[in-house]
Amino acid sequence: MKAEKKMKIVKTIKINVxxxxxxxxxxxxxxxxxxxxxxxxxNPARSRIRIIRDxxxxxxxxxxxxxxxxxxxxxxxxxxxxxxxYDECSFCRASCPSREEFHEPDSGLPLKCDMCENEENGPxxxxxCLVDALVYEEREVEVDEEETQEELEIGLDALASKFGMxxxxxxxxxxxxxxx
Ligand code: SF4
Ligand code: SF4
Numbered sequence: 001m002k003a004e005k006k007m008k009i010v011k012t013i014k015i016n017v018x019x020x021x022x023x024x025x026x027x028x029x030x031x032x033x034x035x036x037x038x039x040x041x042x043n044p045a046r047s048r049i050r051i052i053r054d055x056x057x058x059x060x061x062x063x064x065x066x067x068x069x070x071x072x073x074x075x076x077x078x079x080x081x082x083x084x085x086y087d088e089c090s091f092c093r094a095s096c097p098s099r100e101e102f103h104e105p106d107s108g109l110p111l112k113c114d115m116c117e118n119e120e121n122g123p124x125x126x127x128x129c130l131v132d133a134l135v136y137e138e139r140e141v142e143v144d145e146e147e148t149q150e151e152l153e154i155g156l157d158a159l160a161s162k163f164g165m166x167x168x169x170x171x172x173x174x175x176x177x178x179x180x
Contacts, residue, residue: 003144011115012137013123015062017081020133022053022060026125033116033124043105048113049125050101052090059084062125062133065102066093068110070162109163 027047034048035041044050052061073096076088095102095110102111116123126136 003146005142006145007140008143010139010141011123012139013064013113013115013126014135014137015064016133016135017061019131020051020060020062021131022051022055023130024051025128025130026062026134027051029124029128033119045100045105046111048102048111052087054087057084059086059090061086061090063091063093063101064113065095065111067112068095068159068162070097072096072098107163107167109167110159 024044026049027044028042030047030049031044032039032042034046048065050063052063078088079086089099104111121127122136126134
């Protein structure tokens with residue numbers, strides 16, 4: 001049977017690495033908006049955007065938390081751009097066992113950027129970035145309905161085998177109880 005098609009909005013944050021000055025305002029607001037209760041604290045360790053920094057080399061790379069991976073990758077890349085050499089993993093978005101970023105400090109569960117879900121004016125990190133290092137874009141694409149469901153199931157299976165379904169349920173319950 002042919003898969004049903006549906007329209008989906010793809011949300012993107014375009015990152016202008018050259019504009020970022022490492023102020024970390026994006027980390028502050030992201031962790032604050034996801035605190036429970038909302039805005040009760042800010043802690044970059046809980047942020048879904050992290051700035052990979054090396055001030056002595058004038059390197060500041062904003063990275064948005066992407067997918068969770070069970071295992072770290074075996075091969076890594078180094079990039080040299082405009083004479084600056086970037087460390088391995090600098091541009092990687094994975095919530096991966098070999099890095100500290102993108103794990104909730106209490107539960108260890110992976111963090112993933114949610115584009116601030118239902119925030120009326122769009123992603124807050126974009127709004128708080130005063131130098132346009134982060135630019136929000138939207139476009140509409142046609143997708144198979146089945147594919148969307150499949151992606152969700154694969155993601156949940158991987159999480160459940162690593163953390164156990166109970167930890168996931170507890171964390172979801174805790175987060176859904178937070179005051180809005
Ligand atoms: S708010 Fe903008 S300039 Fe500041 S660290 Fe984040 S991306 Fe960079
Ligand atoms: S879009 Fe929202 S959830 Fe994603 S990194 Fe920015 S502030 Fe955090």
